[in-house]
Amino acid sequence: MSSSALSPQQITDLLAETGYWRGAQLDEVAPLVYEELRRLAHSYMSRERPDHTLQATALVNEAYLRLAERTKAHWQDRTHFFAGAARMMRHILVDHARRRQRAKRGSGAVNLELIETAALVQEQAEHVVDLNEALERLAQLDRRASQVVELKYFGGMSYDEIAEVLSISGITARRDWEFAKAWLHKELAKP
Template sequence: MLRYSADAALEPRGFTRLLDASRCGDEEAWSQLVRQVYGDLVRLAHRQRSEYAVPATLGTTGLVHECYLRIAGGARERIENRRHFFSLASRVMRQVLCDYARTSLRVKRGGLQQREDLDAWDAEARSEAEDLVYIDELLTQLEAQNEAWARVVECRYFAGLGDEETAETLGIALRTAQRHWSDARAWLAERMR
């Protein structure tokens, strides 16, 4: 279960205070905010990595750092609050994992020829990577039709959050999160047949 730090700076007002200060150019405030959420990001990344067949070259730390670089590189200015930060982090980690899966599936040199690989990247891992890419494509379609459902799927499927954590992260009622999850699963199941 993803738990936010009990530190006062991570309370909504403290997080927002640090976020506002960082927007005004206070890099120390941004650094302090990142230090305080780093453990939660590591747990989120670890959960995502353990869920999918990700080759060892993309470790938990690598996933967290790639997430940080993408958020700090421009998305940081649009972060509204703590919930939005973790929702964004889940989405960014999904993108990183899917990008990595796509890259891993590409055959280097030789076009569409199949290459024989004797390392850890076996048929099962390849199949999981293909599934991950396919689900990402479906989720992109779902986003176009119902963004709220897509956010819930990201939290549940990609971040491994439960009902209550998803509701908290997205700032919606528990029952709404459950209903969106049920509707989104039905939508996805229909297209995966």
């Protein structure tokens, strides 16, 4: 798969759609942010860390630190940056998970050495695709709750930060999260 899992235009559209980011030059910024996320992930992987874990949220934090100065014309503050990055993260992961599933259906081959990791990744990929679909259904019914999920799960944001982005109280953010979690869990448990 190439690094253009999402085209720059798609990324730009995503960011524009959220309203978290602004400005006419999003097309300049979007590939930067995407490339930054990718680069960071790559460097994390090549550092051969014993646990090999990679937190998507940690990535977003790093990306923020790197890009904060250079892209600040395009978002209001730190939390809005995260919000945009969370949206991007969600779509990048979902997009990848979908492609992965298609590829798997095609080949069916699994590298035995990687079987454990592969199983975990496969599980996560399925989960992300299902979650995304459920989240889209939730958005139809309660857009705000779906946004809270996106910001918290994909962006690793705190209730207070979410509250700031969505102009709600921290308590509301927490209640939305709890409700959405129960709702999504129920949806995913459906046969």
